[in-house]
Amino acid sequence: MSEEEKSQYLVEYRPGTAWNERKGTMYRWMECKRCGQMSKCSEDTTATTCSDCVAELVDPVEIGYKKSDKPRGWTLKGVFVDKEGNVYHKGVEQPELKGSLKATETEKRIPSKRMTKNEKNELIGIAALNLHKLKRKLQTLRWKKDKKPILSEIKLHSKVASAKFPRNFNREEYLSKYKK
Numbered sequence: 001m002s003e004e005e006k007s008q009y010l011v012e013y014r015p016g017t018a019w020n021e022r023k024g025t026m027y028r029w030m031e032c033k034r035c036g037q038m039s040k041c042s043e044d045t046t047a048t049t050c051s052d053c054v055a056e057l058v059d060p061v062e063i064g065y066k067k068s069d070k071p072r073g074w075t076l077k078g079v080f081v082d083k084e085g086n087v088y089h090k091g092v093e094q095p096e097l098k099g100s101l102k103a104t105e106t107e108k109r110i111p112s113k114r115m116t117k118n119e120k121n122e123l124i125g126i127a128a129l130n131l132h133k134l135k136r137k138l139q140t141l142r143w144k145k146d147k148k149p150i151l152s153e154i155k156l157h158s159k160v161a162s163a164k165f166p167r168n169f170n171r172e173e174y175l176s177k178y179k180k
């Protein structure tokens with residue numbers, strides 16, 4: 001059986017040139033099954049993955065899944081002390097200070113209250129109702145000074161009606177003002 005029949009990958013015999021190879025001896029090389037790069041392999045190898053591909057496949061797993069128990073941005077703090085009492089100055093460990101300071105309290109993030117679907121729908125309904133009323137009222141007004149406050153209210157209700165709540169939107173305030 002020839003080499004080509006034994007392996008579905010390209011095989012070549014190359015003379016040894018490296019410091020640890022015998023001069024005048026032929027070495028078996030095979031293309032990487034992933035990228036096609038030739039690398040030296042043993043006589044009975046039928047498929048091989050080159051060292052570059054192995055590094056690429058292995059490294060992200062080892063690094064990527066290391067989970068830090070430190071808060072975001074801790075390396076930016078002048079002094080940070082972790083739960084074990086390790087002291088860091090701008091993210092650099094100061095071994096001689098270990099245990100000399102109290103652990104830095106990590107601020108608990110206060111999650112912003114999310115509206116439920118029902119609460120949102122209620123607001124949208126109220127906004128639509130108010131929009132309707134205000135647009136009618138607007139038609140009866142003649143003067144710009146009278147129209148102005150109505151227009152700004154219309155702007156607010158339009159946003160709410162399309163569920164685009166303004167940044168400083170206060171649900172309770174809106175309800176007490178416009179829910180009738």
Ligand SMILES: [Zn+2]
Binds near residue numbers: 033034052054
């Ligand atoms: Zn490869």
